[in-house]
Amino acid sequence: MTKKLGSCLGLILGLASLLLFCAAPQVPTQTPQTIPEIKIGVLVPKTGEFSSAGVVMENAAKLAEKHAREMGYNIKIIIHDCGDKPEMTKTAFLSLVKEGVVAIVGTYSSPQAMMAADIANESKVVFMASVASADLEGKVKGGNRYVFRNAYNTSYWGILAVEFLEITGAKSYYLVGYEPLKTFNLGMFGIIKNLTKAELRGESWVKSPSVSPEDYKRVARELAKIDVEVIVLGDPGLGGVDFVREYRLAGGNATIYSVGGMLALPDLLKELNVSGIAFQAAALELKAKTNLTKKYFEDYRKDYGKEANNYAGILTYDAILIVAQAAAKGEDLVSELEKGTFIGAAGIYEFNENHQAKWGTEKLRGTIGIFKDGKIEVIS
């Protein structure tokens, strides 16, 4: 009898607690898992001609993911190898689309960016070009609303080079292009030729190192014989260091203005210790643009043990942050990007009617530096 009573009491108590538990109001908890995750695809040239840039882009992308999460954006980046050819970019882009990303950032060369822009339009997934300077504005004018660029366009590269020629008061200059980036180099050279008053002394091209690994020697030695004040060196990648060394060995003493490439890295310039190398960067640690500038450079150094890249790296980092800020608003991503203002490590971004970041404004402008007498000086 006592046993039965005990069982009944136990059953009643159990049922009562179950009812109480079910009736209790649920406390809304905002855990990171409940914030919708924003998947962002990143196209990085892990293999091929631009693989050294791919490493910095990948590192910067991972850092952007970390910083965005710290800022409260629940983003997840998915990195795919886009190699150095447009065909591989297409395959990588489409597989990222299949993985359900809201936008894709990255690619390196102009032909790759052009291909990615076309696929973005077909798949209706936003593509943010973070490095290439190809004529993406033309695509937007042609009705492609899914392509944006936070990197400079070719004109701005040229404008910065002209700015340098004017600041230094150079009377003559020589253009050295890099054949694997011919589209970009030709466009930039065109702008320089049109805008500067300095006299053009000539133009040479360095072949791809996979065709001729030591072609820079030929160009550097030929140039050393020419009397010129500034050599504008179109992004030569790793070969820039060899070019500078060979040029100085051959007796050349012109100032070398490097458009991107490894020669734009302050730490490397200090290690190389060759005076008279000027460069432009999207941002330099010496000249903070926003509160993210210092954070980017410091954390990159801390996480990867190397000086952060100040063009392909920082702009890939910014591209991810821009997409994260726009996507977090939850509205149509294209409209948000068109009308919004976004903070990055290189400055405050806004896009014009052709979806090009407004470089050259007070909030967003490139930095020109020069390595002289063992230290970097910011000249603009």
Added chain:
Amino acid sequence: MIVPIFFSAVIYASLAICILLSYRVAKIVNLSLGSIYTLGGYLSLFNSFVSPIFGALIGLLLHIFTRRLDLSRATLFSLGLAIAIEEFLRIIFRAEYILLNYSKIFYFFNYKILFEHFLAFLISAAFLISFLIFELKKSLSKLKLKIIEEDLENAEIYGIDTEKIRAIVLIIVSAFFCCIGSLNLRGGLVTPTIGWLHLIFSLFIATIANAFREKAYILVFPISLGVCLLI
């Protein structure tokens, strides 16, 4: 301009001979040589003199793992080895590039060159001349090499120790590539993939030379000079 072209031609001709030897004697298109060249560059951070030893060890390793494989499988293995070396360098050095310093600038008549590059030229020239003498002289070793090149099975029937010769070839070739890499990459930036560029260029010269069959070794240098002048 002719001096740097001549220097490059000598270096690439000797590298092309190594590729030809690997292909004709060891029966392998040795794709690991590019990474071995890069490894030499990285090893020069510590000491350039250790690079031939490391190169030789990799050559021996390659021989051991590919001695029972046919040409295509051995080539595939060498590609795998190349990727393994690349990844090893990435893991160990954790950097996208490293600037290799040079010791001093050397004056060759009026031509200024990095001392290490001049040393790479001297070693390559010595290798090239020694090999040409070996090629032009009638000797039993040369005869053995020719028989192996012509037909491996015949060589074994004649009692030639093909395995030993194969091992020697792969060891020398790898040690040479590693040594030249450790000198020729000095003064510039290195990445784990940089050796491919030099391998592809040498492979190009070797492919042209190989078309000349038995005269390939003798014609390597003129071909290399021609290619360097043209390209």
